[in-house]
Amino acid sequence: MTRVGVLGLQGGVREHLQMLRGLGAEAVPVRTPEDLTGPDGVRVDAMVLPGGESSVIDRLLHLTGLFAPLQQALLAGLPALGTCAGLIELSKEVRNPAPGQQSLGVLGVEVDRNAFGPQIASRVATIDTEWGPVRGALIRAPQIMRVYPGSEPVARDAGVLLGARTGRVIGISFHPELTGDDTVHRAFLSSIF
Amino acid sequence: MTSESQHSSSPSTPADDATLVKTGLADMLKGGVIMDVVTAEQAKIAQDAGAVAVMALERVPADIRAEGGVARMSDPGLIDSIIEAVSIPVMAKARIGHFVEAQVLQSLGVDYIDESEVLSPADYSHHIDKRGFTVPFVCGATNLGEALRRIAEGAAMIRSKGEAGTGDVSEATKHIRTISEEISRLHGLAETHPEELYAAAKELGAPLGLVEQTARAGHLPVVLFTAGGIATPADAAMMMQLGADGVFVGSGIFKSGNPAKRAAAIVAATNSYDDPDTIARVSRGLGEAMVGINVADLPAPHHLAERGW
Numbered sequence: 001m002t003r004v005g006v007l008g009l010q011g012g013v014r015e016h017l018q019m020l021r022g023l024g025a026e027a028v029p030v031r032t033p034e035d036l037t038g039p040d041g042v043r044v045d046a047m048v049l050p051g052g053e054s055s056v057i058d059r060l061l062h063l064t065g066l067f068a069p070l071q072q073a074l075l076a077g078l079p080a081l082g083t084c085a086g087l088i089e090l091s092k093e094v095r096n097p098a099p100g101q102q103s104l105g106v107l108g109v110e111v112d113r114n115a116f117g118p119q120i121a122s123r124v125a126t127i128d129t130e131w132g133p134v135r136g137a138l139i140r141a142p143q144i145m146r147v148y149p150g151s152e153p154v155a156r157d158a159g160v161l162l163g164a165r166t167g168r169v170i171g172i173s174f175h176p177e178l179t180g181d182d183t184v185h186r187a188f189l190s191s192i193f
Numbered sequence: 194m195t196s197e198s199q200h201s202s203s204p205s206t207p208a209d210d211a212t213l214v215k216t217g218l219a220d221m222l223k224g225g226v227i228m229d230v231v232t233a234e235q236a237k238i239a240q241d242a243g244a245v246a247v248m249a250l251e252r253v254p255a256d257i258r259a260e261g262g263v264a265r266m267s268d269p270g271l272i273d274s275i276i277e278a279v280s281i282p283v284m285a286k287a288r289i290g291h292f293v294e295a296q297v298l299q300s301l302g303v304d305y306i307d308e309s310e311v312l313s314p315a316d317y318s319h320h321i322d323k324r325g326f327t328v329p330f331v332c333g334a335t336n337l338g339e340a341l342r343r344i345a346e347g348a349a350m351i352r353s354k355g356e357a358g359t360g361d362v363s364e365a366t367k368h369i370r371t372i373s374e375e376i377s378r379l380h381g382l383a384e385t386h387p388e389e390l391y392a393a394a395k396e397l398g399a400p401l402g403l404v405e406q407t408a409r410a411g412h413l414p415v416v417l418f419t420a421g422g423i424a425t426p427a428d429a430a431m432m433m434q435l436g437a438d439g440v441f442v443g444s445g446i447f448k449s450g451n452p453a454k455r456a457a458a459i460v461a462a463t464n465s466y467d468d469p470d471t472i473a474r475v476s477r478g479l480g481e482a483m484v485g486i487n488v489a490d491l492p493a494p495h496h497l498a499e500r501g502w
Contacts, residue, residue: 009464010223010224010225010245010464011220011221011222012217012220012221013223013224014223015220051220052221052222052223052224052225052245053221053222053225053245053246055240055243055280055281056243056281056460059243059460060243060460060464063461064464064465084221085221096280097280098240098241098279098280098281099237099240100241113280114280117302118303118304119214119218119282119303119305119329120299120302120327122214122217123210124210124213124214137213137214137217138214139217139218139221140218140221140304175217178213178217179213
């Protein structure tokens with residue numbers, strides 16, 4: 001069975017665990033370096049980075065000591081899916097970071113945090129993705145401003161880039177785990193092996 | 194079930210979508226600490242310490258208690274300056290029932306409104322009808338019936354009330370335990386005696402649909418945070434172990450000796466709530482905690498948690 005870790009520091013962790021389990025994967029929260037790596041190496045086949053407050057998730061990644069081993073595993077080819085704040089954390093460049101905010105730098109994009117404005121601009125949309133139309137919630141969502149060479153767009157809405165891939169790392173601005181649309185998770189799981 | 198059949202069996206409506214983005218933001222705050230701030234400077238300190246959102250208000254509850262008088266929505270200029278100062282979500286308080294304060298806060302672009310008993314109520318019969326607003330609301334509750342009534346009115350997030358401005362965590366403990374126990378009881382009924390849920394709804398004073406939904410799920414239909422009297426990292430961790438999705442800290446931070454350090458410690462303890470070694474480590478040398486008032490010594494008219502119905 002595919003074992004997927006869900007970064008469990010803050011935010012919409014439960015929703016991803018439920019959706020992955022619903023698709024038959026073994027989904028486990030990853031909250032410490034020991035959850036991620038054991039004596040035999042990385043203990044999960046893939047990682048999901050959920051939405052939440054990106055500056056807080058970044059801070060907690062450093063506080064728990066997870067930042068370096070997670071970055072190392074991703075650079076070594078561990079597949080990953082990030083939604084919203086997870087996209088920001090995976091990105092190479094973050095526009096409008098909170099003071100001191102870093103990112104893992106494994107997804108070749110520049111993202112703009114809170115690109116659409118305050119909560120009253122949040123909405124649910126049917127987003128055009130390479131896996132077909134996906135119902136997703138855009139909640140104080142980031143926008144992809146630039147995709148670097150070697151990476152490719154995977155989702156957009158009315159010309160605005162909302163998803164990209166670098167190798168086996170995917171980041172999307174929206175939350176399919178909140179609408180119950182499992183298209184992206186299904187495609188991600190089938191791409192792991 | 195395929196995603197196609199999920200779509201066809203439950204097509205989403207614009208009203209469902211509006212609710213989803215309101216409850217969705219609360220989902221993204223889970224595991225976090227929301228901090229009361231009264232200036233842009235404090236908001237930056239809170240953000241740097243790892244707050245998941247800040248609550249803009251004119252006076253922290255401890256000062257409202259000390260100074261008395263009518264407590265109202267903050268000056269819009271102050272709220273603007275706080276929105277300008279930070280990139281994390283900004284919440285602001287409106288008085289219970291004061292729907293025009295809520296309209297003003299929505300027009301200012303705050304991310305969440307707290308219809309709060311910490312301010313002086315504007316209506317002793319009616320809470321704000323929150324369904325018509327685009328901005329989401331969080332409301333306080335001391336028990337399950339109160340929580341479900343607020344959700345029926347459109348609240349997208351609930352915080353157990355505790356007793357704000359005291360630094361005494363006992364009421365927060367009582368309220369989160371009460372809500373959890375009442376949900377457990379309903380969950381049991383849903384399995385063994387679903388026909389008794391009608392009477393349960395009557396006793397709770399809450400709509401049957403929400404009672405049934407809560408009973409089936411075994412948790413509230415929205416995120417549940419805890420508030421009121423949380424002053425230390427251990428207080429915050431205890432609320433998380435009691436099942437809260439996150440915590441609000443009001444006077445506990447900026448009424449203490451070293452706000453930045455205490456705020457960061459409470460964030461760390463909320464995250465590592467089940468790891469006593471970490472809680473011990475971050476609790477060292479935090480300086481003075483807020484002085485505090487024992488709830489038992491408060492004269493009854495000063496119990497803020499009794500505001501709201």
